[in-house]
Each structure stands twice: as structure tokens, then as C-alpha cells.
Amino acid sequence: xxxxxxxxxxxxxxxxxxxxxxxxxxxxxxxxxxxxxxxxxxxxxxxxxxxxxxxxxxxxxxxxxxxxxxxxxxxxxxxxxxxxxxxxxxxxxxxxxxxxxxxxxxxxxxxxxxxxxxxxxxxxxxxxxxxxxxxxxxxxxxxxxxxxxxxxxxxxxxxxxxxxxxxxxxxxxxxxxxxxxxxxxxxxxxxxxxxxxxxxxxxxxxxxxxxxxxxxxxxxxxxxxxxxxxxxxxxxxxxxxxxxxxxxxxxxxxxxxxxxxxxxxxxxxxxxxxxxxxxxxxxxxxxxxxxxxxxxxxxxxxxxxxxxxxxxxxxxxxxxxxxxxxxxxxxxxxxxxxxxxxxxxxxxxxxxxxxxxxxxxxxxxxxxxxxxxxxxxxxxxxxxxxxxxxxxxx
Amino acid sequence: xxxxxxxxxxxxxxxxxxxxxxxxxxxxxxxxxxxxxxxxxxxxxxxxxxxxxxxxxxxxxxxxxxxxxxxxxxxxxxxxxxxxxxxxxxxxxxxxxxxxxxxxxxxxxxxxxxxxxxxxxxxxxxxxxxxxxxxxxxxxxxxxxxxxxxxxxxxxxxxxxxxxxxxxxxxxxxxxxxxxxxxxxxxxxxxxxxxxxxxxxxxxxxxxxxxxxxxxxxxxxxxxxxxxxxxxxxxxxxxxxxxxxxxxxxxxxxxxxxxxxxxxxxxxxxxxxxxxxxxxxxxxxxxxxxxxxxxxxxxxxxxxxxxxxxxxxxxxxxxxxxxxxxxxxxxxxxxxxxxxxxxxxxxxxxxxxxxxxxxxxxxxxxxx
Numbered sequence: 001x002x003x004x005x006x007x008x009x010x011x012x013x014x015x016x017x018x019x020x021x022x023x024x025x026x027x028x029x030x031x032x033x034x035x036x037x038x039x040x041x042x043x044x045x046x047x048x049x050x051x052x053x054x055x056x057x058x059x060x061x062x063x064x065x066x067x068x069x070x071x072x073x074x075x076x077x078x079x080x081x082x083x084x085x086x087x088x089x090x091x092x093x094x095x096x097x098x099x100x101x102x103x104x105x106x107x108x109x110x111x112x113x114x115x116x117x118x119x120x121x122x123x124x125x126x127x128x129x130x131x132x133x134x135x136x137x138x139x140x141x142x143x144x145x146x147x148x149x150x151x152x153x154x155x156x157x158x159x160x161x162x163x164x165x166x167x168x169x170x171x172x173x174x175x176x177x178x179x180x181x182x183x184x185x186x187x188x189x190x191x192x193x194x195x196x197x198x199x200x201x202x203x204x205x206x207x208x209x210x211x212x213x214x215x216x217x218x219x220x221x222x223x224x225x226x227x228x229x230x231x232x233x234x235x236x237x238x239x240x241x242x243x244x245x246x247x248x249x250x251x252x253x254x255x256x257x258x259x260x261x262x263x264x265x266x267x268x269x270x271x272x273x274x275x276x277x278x279x280x281x282x283x284x285x286x287x288x289x290x291x292x293x294x295x296x297x298x299x300x301x302x303x304x305x306x307x308x309x310x311x312x313x314x315x316x317x318x319x320x321x322x323x324x325x326x327x328x329x330x331x332x333x334x335x336x337x338x339x340x341x342x343x344x345x346x347x348x349x350x351x352x353x354x355x356x357x358x359x360x361x362x363x364x365x366x367x368x369x370x371x372x373x374x375x376x377x378x379x380x381x382x383x384x385x386x387x388x389x390x391x392x393x394x
Numbered sequence: 395x396x397x398x399x400x401x402x403x404x405x406x407x408x409x410x411x412x413x414x415x416x417x418x419x420x421x422x423x424x425x426x427x428x429x430x431x432x433x434x435x436x437x438x439x440x441x442x443x444x445x446x447x448x449x450x451x452x453x454x455x456x457x458x459x460x461x462x463x464x465x466x467x468x469x470x471x472x473x474x475x476x477x478x479x480x481x482x483x484x485x486x487x488x489x490x491x492x493x494x495x496x497x498x499x500x501x502x503x504x505x506x507x508x509x510x511x512x513x514x515x516x517x518x519x520x521x522x523x524x525x526x527x528x529x530x531x532x533x534x535x536x537x538x539x540x541x542x543x544x545x546x547x548x549x550x551x552x553x554x555x556x557x558x559x560x561x562x563x564x565x566x567x568x569x570x571x572x573x574x575x576x577x578x579x580x581x582x583x584x585x586x587x588x589x590x591x592x593x594x595x596x597x598x599x600x601x602x603x604x605x606x607x608x609x610x611x612x613x614x615x616x617x618x619x620x621x622x623x624x625x626x627x628x629x630x631x632x633x634x635x636x637x638x639x640x641x642x643x644x645x646x647x648x649x650x651x652x653x654x655x656x657x658x659x660x661x662x663x664x665x666x667x668x669x670x671x672x673x674x675x676x677x678x679x680x681x682x683x684x685x686x687x688x689x690x691x692x693x694x695x696x697x698x699x700x701x702x703x704x705x706x707x708x709x710x711x712x713x714x715x716x717x718x719x720x721x722x723x724x725x726x727x728x729x730x731x732x733x734x735x736x737x738x739x740x741x742x743x744x745x746x747x748x749x750x751x752x753x754x755x756x757x758x759x760x761x762x
Contacts, residue, residue, distance in 0.1 A: 014521070018518060130639070133504070133505070133508060136649055137646060137649055137650055138649070138650060138652055138658075185633070185636060185646075185650060188636050188639070189633075189634050189635050189636045192635045192636060192639070193635060344563075346566075346567065347563055347566030347567050348566070348567075350566075350567035350569075350570050
């Protein structure tokens with residue numbers, strides 16, 4: 001009997017002890033002690049050559065108040081803290097000398113690398129962002145045309161936080177398909193491939209009468225982690241056509257009567273790339289299907305006719321073909337296999353690939369592209385005819 | 395002579411086995427670094443190769459109805475040799491149990507509760523396992539189907555949530571790796587999720603009837619293997635080449651779930667599933683370990699051994715490896731070697747000797 005009571009007491013004591021230790025509060029951090037980071041910029045420190053990390057921290061008081069109510073409209077809702085260190089982690093911890101608290105990076109949206117860091121190679125900078133526990137693999141990567149800290153300083157007009165604004169710019173790439181969102185996991189995957197080049201959206205600051213805006217001018221191309229070149233909007237879309245990542249966008253073609261333009265919206269796309277080795281030559285068959293809508297026309301002629309649609313379709317197919325060729329030409333010059341053709345060959349012709357792997361840089365520009373585009377204009381939206389006098393009325 | 399009175403039905407073996415194999419879901423990471431995009435094949439190949447050995451466990455349990463492994467060893471190899479062999483099995487059980495306790499500790503420290511003292515996590519976990527084991531096999535068997543269904547639900551739902559991000563060309567080229575790597579992968583997988591089912595030699599003796607046992611055993615094994623298979627398909631399709639770099643590929647793929655920026659941060663799903671299943675696996679191991687040990691020493695009940703053993707296991711788990719790197723290294727290389735004879739040599743050998751000597755002969759059912 002005595003033994004049983006002793007046992008019971010032991011169990012109760014144990015349970016009470018467990019409640020304290022296992023509630024998960026041991027590592028608990030109160031929200032007012034958190035320095036919530038929403039964006040990180042990585043630059044090279046000009047003086048020392050070390051890493052300069054800039055973290056964008058939410059200022060809770062300023063962020064919480066609704067705009068206008070606080071009276072101080074100029075008050076920033078964010079605080080950009082920077083610190084210098086021999087490595088990223090070192091710099092991040094150095095930051096506690098300024099913030100007093102450890103950074104809380106779980107809600108980080110973007111990591112922006114400065115131009116100089118990107119040119120030096122991201123291989124030596126990216127590890128921390130993949131390894132750290134609080135970091136998510138879905139964090140977006142960008143490359144600043146100048147310095148990352150400048151980009152993070154440009155206060156947006158509608159958003160409170162520059163980093164959120166930048167993340168929004170990238171996430172809505174689908175409206176134009178002139179850029180593409182690249183996250184840590186995707187970038188790491190390209191870094192691990194021996195031949196596939198990776199890319200990341202560029203971001204730059206434009207200054208217009210004192211107000212600064214951020215803008216995505218294209219994408220940076222990386223080879224073995226080093227930035228080797230840039231793609232403009234059309235070239236980026238050329239890449240995305242092949243990768244099957246075009247969501248929407250605008251294609252402008254001359255109208256059939258030559259007096260104006262027909263502006264088309266891309267509604268839906270499908271694409272496929274298949275490699276083939278024929279007589280020792282590598283051919284990549286690219287098939288693109290697109291559904292378009294006539295969204296605008298600048299000529300008085302009615303373009304919503306079967307024959308005009310036919311001509312517009314042909315012209316739009318040519319535009320797609322040229323975008324793809326432009327992208328291929330640019331990347332051939334850079335010898336950067338941004339399309340992942342090497343991996344496609346690896347997957348389909350794994351035996352032949354072994355001999356190609358080592359001199360892929362020289363083989364890549366010799367690839368032949370066989371592009372087949374099929375486009376359909378499926379709607380003319382709200383107008384059946386343009387608002388112009390009919391033929392007979394003139 | 396039996397140290398436990400509890401009885402289980404043969405259909406419960408199905409869920410016990412399924413849950414046990416599912417408990418190793420995170421352990422396929424030991425193989426991923428070696429077999430990369432071909433892991434899914436290795437999972438199936440491992441199952442096929444291990445199946446005959448598991449069949450031999452079932453045949454042993456059927457032949458020596460109502461007896462556990464230690465009793466079988468005593469009868470077949472004689473008192474001395476039998477005890478030595480049983481001690482070898484007990485060594486394996488206690489090491490593997492401590493590794494599994496360590497696994498859950500690493501999981502928590504890495505992903506769920508980074509600031510909680512490691513030893514405390516281990517101790518509490520081991521205490522819960524010890525409690526479950528003290529309630530006997532009947533209690534565990536009764537809840538097993540709940541665990542299995544939970545895990546299947548989590549595996550299937552995460553698969554569906556990630557389906558739009560999957561790239562099935564990640565599985566190509568199909569046959570690229572040298573055979574030696576595939577062989578090593580098959581060895582690891584056949585030893586870890588499948589071969590470890592030899593703990594059931596301590597459990598099958600508790601069956602109230604051995605009819606249709608083969609069917610239920612393989613049913614359970616198949617459910618377990620399919621769970622591993624779906625998880626490996628999910629990880630490879632989502633992570634591609636990068637699946638080899640993460641500490642836990644499963645965790646990393648779950649972290650990628652992003653449905654309309656609302657359904658994100660689903661890490662807890664894996665946390666819940668793994669805690670439950672590793673608990674289940676460890677409890678079975680613990681049960682097998684204490685019953686084997688008390689049988690070896692001829693105790694009347696296994697209950698007095700539970701707490702001291704739990705303490706030993708925790709200390710083992712906390713001190714045996716310096717880091718997860720060490721852990722993976724030893725498991726991939728040494729662990730599968732010392733456990734190999736126990737899985738692939740002794741059970742068929744025991745069966746063969748029993749056949750030749752016509753054991754257990756007339757005195758069937760007794761452990762004398």
C-alpha cells in the first residue's frame with residue numbers, strides 16, 4: 001500500500017515537472033522582444049571587403065498604427081540595420097549590438113544580393129540562408145543592380161515595407177512574365193547542377209524628382225553561382241516559354257493592314273521541350289501552345305475576323321519564336337545553359353551525356369532549336385467591332 | 395514460464411507491423427544521400443529482398459507457437475549457445491532502441507524545440523515508451539490502427555498539397571548510379587525499416603492464433619513499405635537534386651507547402667506524425683527488449699526491469715554519438731553490418747536446425 005502511494009506521488013511530481021519543461025516555452029520569445037526581419041540585403045563592405053548585411057526590421061509601433069492617424073506620416077514603419085562581419089552569420093550576430101535582440105528571420109520575405117556579391121559568386125554566401133533553422137526555403141532571391149542596401153531604403157508609395165513591396169513585385173511576375181520568382185530551393189537546385197545556369201530577378205532603384213522607386217529591369221544570369229550577365233524582359237520571356245512558366249503577358253504585333261497595332265493578352269500557355277540527338281547533333285524540339293485574346297487595337301480596321309485573326313496568330317507565333325531565339329543567342333554568348341538543356345539530355349540520353357558533360361560549355365552554343373508555336377486568338381473581349389465608322393459609312 | 399499473459403489477434407499484427415515500418419519514414423534519409431533519385435526503387439527492392447527473411451520469422455513463430463525468441467534460442471541452440479545468441483539479440487535491440495530515441499531527440503532539437511535540453515527530451519520520451527511497454531503488448535496493439543491511419547492521412551494529405559510543385563522528371567535518368575551504391579542503399583533499407591521487424595519474434599509468441607499470419611504480416615509490411623514509397627516519391631519529385639543536402643528531406647519538402655500563402659508552415663504535421671510513430675516503434679522495441687532480458691534472466695515479470703532499462707537507454711542515446719553526422723555515418727556503415735547476421739543468418743538457420751532436429755517435437759507449446 002505504501003509503495004503504491006509513493007509511486008503515485010512520484011508520478012504526480014513527474015507530471016508537474018513535465019508541464020513546465022515540455023510546454024515548448026523554454027525557447028519561447030515574446031512578440032515585443034522579437035526583431036521581426038522581413039528582408040535581408042547582402043553587400044560587400046567597401047572599406048574592409050567584408051560582408052555587409054542589412055536587415056529590414058519591422059518597427060512595431062509605427063507598423064501597427066493606421067496611416068494618417070498617427071499624424072507623423074513620414075515616420076518609417078521599418079528600420080534598416082546593417083552590420084559588417086567576416087561571414088553572413090557573423091554579421092547577423094553582430095547586429096545584436098545594435099538591436100539588443102536576436103533577429104527573428106522566420107518571416108523573412110526576400111534576400112537581396114548586391115551586384116558586387118553576385119559577381120563574386122553566391123556559392124560562398126547562400127549557405128547560411130539554407131542552413132539556418134528559422135529560414136524558409138521559399139524565401140525569394142533577388143540581385144540588386146547597385147547596392148542591396150539602397151534598394152531596401154527606397155520607401156514604396158503604397159506598401160509600408162520596401163521588402164514586402166519587392167516580394168510583391170516578384171510574386172506577381174505572371175502579369176507580364178518578364179521576370180520569374182526564384183526561391184532558395186530553386187536556386188540551390190541550379191547551384192547543384194553541373195551544367196544548368198540559374199537566374200534571379202534584378203532590382204534597381206529609379207530616381208524621379210526626389211522620389212525613389214524600385215523596378216525590375218530583367219534577370220541576372222548565374223553560372224556556377226557567379227553572375228555572368230543579364231537578360232532583358234523579352235529574353236526572360238523567351239526562357240520562360242521554353243520552361244513552360246509563362247503565365248500571362250502582352251504580345252504586340254502589327255495589324256494586318258499595317259496602319260496600327262494589335263495588342264494581345266496571353267491567356268493560357270502550354271509548352272514542352274524535348275531533346276534529340278540526331279547524327280551527333282543536338283536538337284531541342286520546343287513546342288509552345290498559347291491562347292490569346294485581342295485586348296487592344298490601334299487601327300480602325302476590324303481585326304475580329306477570321307482572316308485577321310489568322311494573320312495576327314502567325315505574327316504572334318513569330319514574336320514567341322524571336323523571343324526564344326533572342327534568349328538562346330544571349331545565353332549562348334554567356335555559355336550559360338539557363339534552359340537546363342543539359343539536364344534534359346542527361347535525363348534522356350544518360351549514356352551519351354557522360355561524354356558531353358565536361359565540354360558542355362562548348363556544345364551548348366551549337367544546339368539547334370526546332371521551335372513550333374501554335375497560337376489561337378480565342379476572344380476579342382467586349383468588342384465585336386472597333387468604335388470606328390463602318391466601311392459603307394465613310 | 396511466459397513472462398507476459400497478454401494476447402493479441404493475428405489481424406492486430408497487421409497494424410503493429412505497418413506502424414512499426416512507418417516509424418522509419420524519416421530514416422530513409424540515410425539512403426537518400428547514396429541512392430538519390432533512385433531511392434524509390436531501393437525501397438521496393440529492399441522489401442522484395444527482405445520478404446523471405448521475414449517469412450522465416452513468421453515460420454519460426456508458427457513452429458514455436460507461444461514462445462518468444464529467447465525461448466526458441468534456448469531450445470534450438472542449447473542453454474549456453476542459446477543464451478549467447480539471445481544476448482547478441484538483446485545488444486542489437488538495446489542499441490537500435492537508443493538510436494531511435496536519439497532520432498526523436500534530434501528531430502525535436504533540430505526542428506521543433508531547439509532550446510529545450512536534449513537530455514530532457516530523451517528522458518521524457520523514453521519514460522512514455524517505458525509506460526507504454528509496461529502496459530503490455532495488448533494495449534499497444536489496441537491503439538496501433540489509430541497510429542497507422544494518422545500517418546497514412548498525413549502522408550497522403552501532404553502529397554496532395556505539394557502535387558502542383560512536383561516535377562516528375564526528377565526521377566530521370568532511371569538507371570544512372572553504379573550498382574554498388576544501389577546495393578548499399580538496398581542493404582540499409584532492408585536492415586532499417588524491414589529487417590528491424592525481427593523484434594516481432596518477441597511479439598508473435600503472444601498471438602492467440604497463428605492462422606493467416608503470413609497474410610497479415612505481409613499486409614502490414616506492404617502498408618509500411620507503401621508509406622515509405624510515397625514519401626520518397628514526394629521528396630524526390632519536390633526537391634530533386636537538393637534532396638541530398640538537407641538534414642531531413644521530408645521536413646524540407648513540407649516546408650515548401652504554400653497554398654495561396656495561407657496554407658503554409660505545415661511542419662507540425664511531420665512533427666506530429668513522427669512523434670507518434672517513433673513512439674510506437676520505440677515502445678515495441680522497448681517491450682521486446684525488456685521481455686527478452688527478463689526471459690534471459692528467468693524473471694517472473696518484466697516490470698521491474700522497465701525503469702532501469704529506460705535510464706540506460708537514455709544515457710546510451712545521449713552519449714553514443716557526438717553529432718547527427720556521426721550518427722548517420724555509423725548507421726550507414728557499421729550499424730547495418732553488425733545487425734545483418736541477426737536478420738539474415740540466424741532466423742533461417744534456427745528454422746533449419748529446428749526442422750532437422752524436429753523441434754519443438756512432441757512437447758509443442760511448452761518452453762521447457
